[in-house]
Amino acid sequence: MSFLLIRRPNGYSKVDKEDPEEIIHRRAQFLINKVLERAESMGKPSYLRIRIRRLKVRFGRRLKKLKKSALASISAAKIGVYKQVIGQLRNCKSLFGRKEATIANLSPFLSS
Helix, strand or coil: CHHHHCCCCCCCCCCCCCCHHHHHHHHHHHHHHHHHHHHHHHCCCCHHHHHHHHHHHHHHHHHHHHHHHHHHHHHHHHHHHHHHHHHHHHHHHHHHHHHHHHHHHHHHHHHC
16 A cells, blocks of 8 residues: 555656557457447347338339329320310300401491
């Protein structure tokens, strides 16, 4: 116990410089151990999780296909409605346009 009470003038002991290769090796060992600890703590993925992921992928693909087909059918319906409306407007124009044309053509005869 007496050696604990004795104080040295310089409390720090001199440390020899380490070899740079040893430093690199120690860092590599630390990183390897760190990765191994993480792998141990994670454990194995359960088969249920894997199945759920596969189902999610399947549902995702099916929903994409359904969405594409719905958009295609909606756009086709829009085009069909548009064609019908344009056809009706053309019919109305031709009906009303002829009457105006005939009245316009007859107006010189009526004025004389």
